[in-house]
Amino acid sequence: MTRFLKTALTVLAVTAAPLAVGSVASAQVSGIATANPTLAIAKTKALSAAYAQIGTQYKSYFDQIDSRNKTLNGxxxxLDTNNDKQLTQEELDAAVKAKNPVLQTIQAEEAEIQKLQTPAVMAQxxxxxxxxxxxxxAQQKVVSDKKISVxxxxxxxxxxxxxVDVTNDITAALDARVPSVSTTPxxxxxxxxxxxxxHQQLQQLLVASARNQAAQQQQQQPPAAQPASR
Known part of the structure; x- marks a missing residue:
């Protein structure tokens, strides 16, 4: 859980990039429609701007989290007894059985990271x-405008x-109703x-989106030049 929150917070703090919205379908939807509420909220301008602000506001916290995570990885x-860079449950069980003092240090570091994460998570x-x-x-406006029954x-x-997908329409309606939102509870x-x-669903969605964007950018990079053969 700690590692997941760290990944989510770091990605959002560094990028704070809005998800690609795409064009809103111009055709009228009648009767039955579909929508993804989590995605609709994730695409809003208010969320993107607010998360960027949180990333700046809590930058010192993120820096400390980065430092403590490096310590935690060390x-x-x-405890990685076979040096495969994968800490398995068997290795953890062995450390517990041996009462390895490193476990207490790990727990202390994780507790400090959790404390550092809490203000930013609460703001989000x-x-x-x-x-x-x-x-x-916002949903009701879309329902009325497009004469949707379900x-x-x-x-x-x-x-x-x-x-039939009116997710982007709901996002547009949310942008109109909530152009900005406070980041201070x-x-x-x-x-x-x-x-x-x-919030947890949004974190998962945004982290997945950031990873996909990073993978696409990596694929678009030109291959490294090969040394000339002699």
């Missing part, structure tokens, strides 16, 4: 909750034409359970 390497969840609060209204999850469909604020779940 500690974990000490506050942003997510602020945007999601308007999701119902919106279903994309996974329900075995086949559907592209214009109000005093005593605690995220709702639905906010926590949605």
């Amino acid at each position: 500690l974990r390497a000490q 969840m506050f942003v997510v909750e602020g945007i999601f609060a308007e999701y119902g209204n 919106i279903l999850d994309p996974e329900v469909f075995l086949y559907a034409p592209s214009q 109000t005093a005593g604020w605690q995220p709702q359970r639905t906010t926590v779940a949605l």
